[in-house]
Amino acid sequence: MTFHALQVCASRGAYEAIPTEPMRLDLAGVCTRMQAEGIDVVDARVMLIARLEREVTVGRDGRILIKTNDVAQAERLLAVIERFLELPPGAG
Amino acid sequence: MMMSGGIDSPVSLYYLLRQGHDMLAVHMDNRPFTDDTPLEKITDHMSLLETRFGRKVPLYVLPHGPTQIALMRQTDRHVGCVLCRRFMWRAAERIAERERATFLATGEALGQVASQTLSNMRSATASVRLPIVRPLIGLDKAEIESVAKSIGTYVISTRPGVCCQAVPDKPATRSGLVQILKEEERVDVEAILDDCVRRAVVM
Numbered sequence: 001m002t003f004h005a006l007q008v009c010a011s012r013g014a015y016e017a018i019p020t021e022p023m024r025l026d027l028a029g030v031c032t033r034m035q036a037e038g039i040d041v042v043d044a045r046v047m048l049i050a051r052l053e054r055e056v057t058v059g060r061d062g063r064i065l066i067k068t069n070d071v072a073q074a075e076r077l078l079a080v081i082e083r084f085l086e087l088p089p090g091a092g
Numbered sequence: 093m094m095m096s097g098g099i100d101s102p103v104s105l106y107y108l109l110r111q112g113h114d115m116l117a118v119h120m121d122n123r124p125f126t127d128d129t130p131l132e133k134i135t136d137h138m139s140l141l142e143t144r145f146g147r148k149v150p151l152y153v154l155p156h157g158p159t160q161i162a163l164m165r166q167t168d169r170h171v172g173c174v175l176c177r178r179f180m181w182r183a184a185e186r187i188a189e190r191e192r193a194t195f196l197a198t199g200e201a202l203g204q205v206a207s208q209t210l211s212n213m214r215s216a217t218a219s220v221r222l223p224i225v226r227p228l229i230g231l232d233k234a235e236i237e238s239v240a241k242s243i244g245t246y247v248i249s250t251r252p253g254v255c256c257q258a259v260p261d262k263p264a265t266r267s268g269l270v271q272i273l274k275e276e277e278r279v280d281v282e283a284i285l286d287d288c289v290r291r292a293v294v295m
Contacts, residue, residue, distance in 0.1 A: 012252035013127055042124065044164040047257065049124045057124075057257055067127050067254055 006074050009065065015074035019062035025085060027060055033084045056081055093197045094184055095119045095137065095151070097130030097253070100199030100228055102137040102245035103236050107227040108197055109145045116191055117149050118184045120156035122256055129253030135295065136248045144243070151295040152187050154288050156180065160258045166278040169260040174267045175276060176258065177216035179284065185220040186289045197225040201236060211266040218269055 009016040031048050034041045040051040048058040056077055057065040064081055066074045093108065095101045095117045108115055119134050131153065138151055159179045167175055184196055203209060217224055228236055240246035 009254070011255045013129055013254040042161065044161045044258075046164050046169055046260075051124075055124055055127070065254070065257060069252070 006066075006071065006078065013067070013069070015066045015068065015071065015078075017064040017066070017078050023062040025058065025060055025062055027058065030058060030084050037084075050081065052077055052080060058085075093117045093149075094180065094199070095134045096199070097133035097137070097249065098199070099233075099240050099246060099249040100201060100236055102141065102199070102249065103239045103243070104197060104199035104227045105137075105141060105149070106144075106239070106243050106245070108225070109141060109147075109149070114147075115149050115197075116187070116193060117151045118187050119151060119153045120180045120183065121153050122156045122160065122258070124157055125160055125256055125258040127254040129251065133248050133251060133253070137245050140244055140248070150191075152292050153295060154183050154187070154292045156183075156288065159284050159288060162279050162284055164258065167275045170262065171264050171267050171272055171275055172258060172260050173263045174212050174215045174272055177212075178219040178272070178276065179281075179288070181217055181220045182281075182285055183288050185222055186285065187292065188222055193222075195223045195225050196220065197227070199228055199236075200226050201228045201231050201233070209265045212264070215267045215269050215272045 006015045006017050008014075027043065027045070027048050031041055031043045034048070034050055042049040046060055050056045050058065054066060054068045054073065054077060056067070058081060059065075062085070064078060066077050068074050068077070093101065093105045093115050095105065096119070105115060105117065117134070117138060119131065121131060134151065138149055142149055156176075156179070160176060163172060163175050163179075181196065187193075188196055200213065202213075237246060240249060
């Protein structure tokens with residue numbers, strides 16, 4: 001999955017990644033995969049809130065908000081999250 | 093006084109303090125749907141206004157994130173902002189009653205955002221009994237910002253921060269009370285409020 005380059009969100013308090021193609025994520029599946037790797041994640045039905053080194057929110061439409069002002073940290077956390085958005089090999 | 097960390101609420105508080113009212117402030121802590129910045133901004137707003145008027149304004153901080161999660165999981169997102177505000181009002185009213193306050197106050201100005209249409213204000217505030225004071229109701233954004241700049245709160249309010257992520261993509265701007273009440277039946281209102289108020293922290 002490829003996202004647009006990260007951009008600072010409008011309120012300048014976080015970085016936002018927007019999918020290149022419209023999508024609708026299976027958040028329950030993403031949540032399960034995160035929890036299986038020990039990530040503390042809250043399932044709010046229309047979004048997931050994952051507690052990594054900074055909080056990351058994943059929306060059903062694939063938008064990801066990373067609560068940091070550090071672009072390098074945002075890129076690193078985006079890479080972590082993207083792993084969980086893919087179906088595991090052999091699934092689906 | 094409901095304090096959000098934004099531009100309007102400190103201006104509203106300023107007007108009420110200037111009139112000589114004894115005020116207490118309530119902040120609905122919206123983490124994890126925001127970050128730490130609203131609370132930091134509010135403590136700075138309060139400090140600035142307390143210094144200006146020479147009196148302490150107690151600040152109650154109530155957890156609102158769990159309420160938002162319950163609403164997201166169980167209710168129609170379209171009316172999420174109205175439901176959210178109904179819980180905020182109720183929680184604030186409970187604090188007000190505990191402190192024997194005689195009114196509730198906000199920085200709302202008519203028509204600025206989805207939750208501030210007349211229809212949505214009516215649906216939101218039907219959840220409480222105390223009178224509601226809105227010192228900014230007829231001002232436009234430029235007027236409010238002008239006052240905020242003159243009293244020194246604007247620079248605090250406009251620091252970077254994360255906006256509320258619980259706001260739906262298309263929030264309802266007109267809501268019927270019947271529809272709102274029906275949605276609200278999906279959650280345990282009293283249990284949510286009890287938990288929220290029990291975890292209030294006074295700063």
